[in-house]
Amino acid sequence: MRLGATIPNFSANTTQGEIKFHQWQGDSWCILFSHPADFTPVCTTELGRIAVHDHEFKKRGVKVIAHSCDKLKSHSDWVKDIKSYCLDIRGDFPYPIIADETRELAVRLDMIDEDNKDNEAEAMTVRALYIIGPDHKLRLSMLYPASTGRNVDEILRVIDSLQLTDRLKVIATPANWTPGTKVMILPHVKDEDLPKLFPKGVDKVSMPSGITYVRTTTDY
Ligand code: BEZ
Secondary structure: OOOOOEOOOOEEEEOOEEEEHHHHHOOOEEEEEEEOOOOOHHHHHHHHHHHHOHHHHHHOOEEEEEEEOOOHHHHHHHHHHHHHHOOOOOOOOOOOEEEOOOOHHHHHOOOOOHHHOOOHHHHOOOOEEEEEOOOOEEEEEEEOOOOOOOOHHHHHHHHHHHHHHHHOOOEEOOOOOOOOOOEEEOOOOOHHHHHHHOOOOOEEOOOOOOOOOOEEEOOO
């Protein structure tokens, strides 16, 4: 699915009841992350670590929903395993898991091609993580292979970047940025506007090309 596309208002059965996606999401941010099957080892750790950090998502106004290509009953049994493996999950399992046994939703969300829907080997690649804005539009997508577990710190970091750059449309965050460290000022911002926008200062980096396109600040 391309960035900026609207996530369809799909209906789904989840471990927390039936939902219509847009109504369930409301005007919050959302992460929707998918799994090819229940009782898979790497996915178990991902669902667990995201559950442990649920308060970090709540703090940022982000609703969490998982998706897995299995039945609801299997999801409920898997949740017991996840809780047993990740003993630091506090209280009830915090977010719903969508049951998509037929993989029809995975096709609709462009996580697998229609032609491969019933191909068990290809279906193992249903491992997308979508960050969805309050307007139901796809803002960022991560595709991970089965070999490699997702990193919760990275998910939170990119959410922080998206929310910051929505608030301050004159900046972008550089490689390896973390909150509080320097950000890049966008090329369309005129030099004469910098003192008003960033009164605590801007660093204009001189480059061999002589072009002053790297302007940074920590004033945000
Ligand atoms: C997993 O370990 O989570 C996994 C294994 C095979 C395919 C997909 C995921």
